[in-house]
Amino acid sequence: MHIFRKAAVLGLIAGLGLSGAAALAADDPIATRQAIMSSVGAAAGLGGGMMKGEIAYSPAAGKAAIATAHAAALSFGDFFPAGSDQGDTGAAAPIWEDADGFAAELAKFQAATASAAQASGRSGPADIDAFKAAFGPVLGTCKSCHETYRKKN
C-alpha cells in the first residue's frame, strides 16, 4: 500500500514534469526552435570539424552528426506558429509571408538529411570520404534557407 502510494506520487510528479515540458515547448516555440537549430549548429560543427581534419573522424561521430541533423530537419518546421515572429527571434517575416517557399526549403533540408541517414546505416559512414559524400549536401542546404528566411545579423 505504502509502496503503491509512493509510486503514484512519483508517477504524478513525472507526469507533471512531462506536461510541464510539453507546455513549455508549446508556449515558447521560439526557444524550442532555437534549441533545435543550435543542435544543427553543433552537428555541423562536429561534421565540419571532421571534414576539415580538425577532429579525428569516427563512424559513430559521423552517425551522431547525421542523426542530429535528420531529427532536427523533421521537427524544426513545427515551431513557427502564427505570431511567433514577435520576440527575440532571427526568424524573418518571409517565413509567414511566403509559407510555401519556406516549406520548400525545409523539404530540401529533409531530403538531404534523409539520404544522409540512409547512407549512414547502422554504424555510420565508414570513412571520412563516405561521410563527406553524405553530410556535404546537408551543409549545402543551410544557406539557401538562411538567405531569405533568417534576419540578417
Place this chain on the structure above:
Amino acid sequence: MKKAAIAIVMLVLAGAGVGWGLSAPTRISGSEAAALKEGDAARGELVFWAGGCASCHAAKGASGDDLLKLGGGLRLETPFGVFVAPNISPSTADGIGSWSLVDFANAMTHGTSPDGENLYPAFPYTSYARMSGADLGDLFAFLKSLPAVDGKAPPHELGFPFNIRRGLGLWKRLYLDPAPVIAAPAAGVEVDRTLWERGRYLVEGPGHCGECHTPRDLAGGLVLAQWLGGAPAPTGEGKIPNITPVENGFGSWSAADIAYYLESGFTPEYDSVGGEMVHVQENMARLPASDREAIAAYLKALPPVPTASD
C-alpha cells in the same frame, strides 16, 4: 528697395548657377580615357565575380549560367525608395551593347551615364571608382561576351527630392572619392604588405564591402570614420555585422576563419552565411584562394570600430 530686390534676385540666380555647375556630371579625364584598353575576357570573369555584378543584375534567385544573363529587374527596397537594377547585358537596344569602354569607365568610376546623367549610388560606383583601368578593361571585355538579354528593367520608384538626378551631382561632390579609405595596416599588426594591398583593393574597390558594412549618414553617404563597423541592413530586416577586429566580436575570427567563411559559407561556430551575403560568399568562393587570404589579411589589420548600439 528696388535695388535690394534686384540684388537678391541676382544672388539667388548666382546661387542656382553655382548649384547647377556643381551638380554637373563628371567624367574621366582625357589621359585616363586614352590609357584604357579593351582587356581580356577570361581575366574579366574574375573581376566580374569580385565585383558581384550578377548579385543585382541577374534575375532574382538565378544560379548557374543564369547568373550571366544580366537583364536586371532586381528591386532594392531602401529608405530612399525602390531602385530597380537595369539591364547591363550586351543588348544594343536595352542593355550596354552600344557603350564604349570610355562610357563604361565613366559609369563605373564617376557614376555618369553615356548621355551625361548622374547614376544613383545604389550602383556602387563610390567603391568601383577605386578599380584599376586594367580591371575595367578586362571586365568590359567579359561583359561584352555574355548573352544579350532583351527588355528594359522598369524605372526606379523614388519620391522627391531623390527623383532629381541632377541633384546627385552635389552628392557625388561630397561622397565620391577614389582615394583609399585605409592608408596603412593598423599599427602592431604584422602583415605581408603586398597581400594587404591586394585585400584593400578587393574590399574597398570591386568587392564594395563598405556599401553594406559601413553606416550611412542622413544623406546616404558612408561614414568613413566607422569604416566596416556594421550598419542597419540597407534592405529588409536586421543588421549587417561589424567586420573590424573588435574584441568579443569579429576580432575572434582568425585570418584562416575569414578565408574559410568566404570559401565555404560557414562561420567558426558553423553557423551559415545568410541574406545577401550568400551571393557575396558564393562570388568570393570563385576567386583564387590567395584573394580570400588577402581580404582576410586586410580585415585583420583594420582599425577596430566599436559596434554601434541600438
